[in-house]
Amino acid sequence: MSDENSGHEPVGKPRADAAVDEEGRFVVRVRLPLPASARPRLLLQLRPKKGQSEEIGRVVALEPAGGDEWRAVLETAPALAEGRWDAYVLGAPGQERTPLLPGLRDLRALVSSGGDSRATPLAVRIPYATKDGRLAVRTWLRASHAEAGRIVFTGRSMTVRARLFGPRLGEGAAALLHRRGRGAAVRQVALRAEGDQDFSFTVDYQDLLAEHGQPGAGAGAGAAADAGAGAGAEIWDVYVRPEAGASRIRVARLLDDVADRKAVFVYPAAALGGMTVRPYYTVDNDLSVRVAPPPPAT
Structure with a gap:
């Protein structure tokens, strides 16, 4: 696949490609022009319900993947709670989180597998672009x-x-x-x-x-x-x-x-x-x- 935005993104507006692999893992590749010694992290933050405060999100390390790319893998367990999760990148501890922009989304493995009817609970993760143009993940977690x-x-x-x-x-x-x-x-x-x-x-x-x-x-x-x-x-x-x-x-x-x-x-x-x-x-x-x-x- 090709990406018309394949050039370097400004540091303030990182773009991420997202995929679900055949094992159900959620894989994110972020383009960040940072030195290899940097320690960026991926943050998935559950959007709180109206009137409720934000809870602690899920943080995963971004590892160097060659060039200006960094890669994070979110394993299938523990499963994400059902809801909508906004994606951010974190730099040094204490730095403000930066929203991720959506790049390519590859969900062929999810579409072709159709899910395992014996698996319980059923956990589904679908990356998507929000109305204001940011990357988010829609999740479902159902015992049946x-x-x-x-x-x-x-x-x-x-x-x-x-x-x-x-x-x-x-x-x-x-x-x-x-x-x-x-x-x-x-x-x-x-x-x-x-x-x-x-x-x-x-x-x-x-x-x-x-x-x-x-x-x-x-x-x-x-x-x-x-x-x-x-x-x-x-x-x-x-x-x-x-x-x-x-x-x-x-x-x-x-x-x-x-x-x-x-x-x-x-x-x-x-x-x-x-x-x-x-x-x-x-x-x-x-x-x-x-x-x-x-x-x-x-």
Whole structure:
């Protein structure tokens, strides 16, 4: 691969190439015009939730890699907590941290492997460029996971193919749709097992419309913000129950190179019963379905 910014970067604006190798290790190469005696370090800092203070991040040594390049390897264990981690370079102790700019990102190993369905917990790291042009890492850490695959649409339904990570499918397995909000409804959908870990299910949109407008329904403020929903919209979150009595597992799409699927994957909407139904991925790449009145005519 070539990089149009292959020349030396100013010291104040280091650029980093990032990759995930076949063993799942996170590898960063930073271009820094520093003497070999320098001791720069890579800092990954977890972005705190609103109202919370920043906790101590993960620091890894940057080793000389020839020329002006330095290399850091973040091993698979211990796993990073789920969230968004901003990448910085540290110089001498006490020096201010410097944000890293994104260079090349090589995630071919992650995309081709598809993950090990026996591995628990499932740990995923995807480097990406933030809206303000900095390097960050989106991470997921889940004890169990249902990875959404291909979704096929008709005018009245969607069929989802998926793979289970962690537990095995057993007697009483089913797909579940949970409506957000107080007095939330649950719709159970038959699950078709296609091996120990692979399965599919079909959601009839009419089943969701039958619950629309019932007392206690509604997406709530958080769901409306997540889906871009307006008044009267409802959000149904998609889960799988691997066997009777087991805890539900969120259906999501994590095992590829897309850190934020919500704006990238826009699925078709169906018009039924005076409402529109559209599946979508949330800000956490979880699969949900939005039921709402059609937008006003312009």
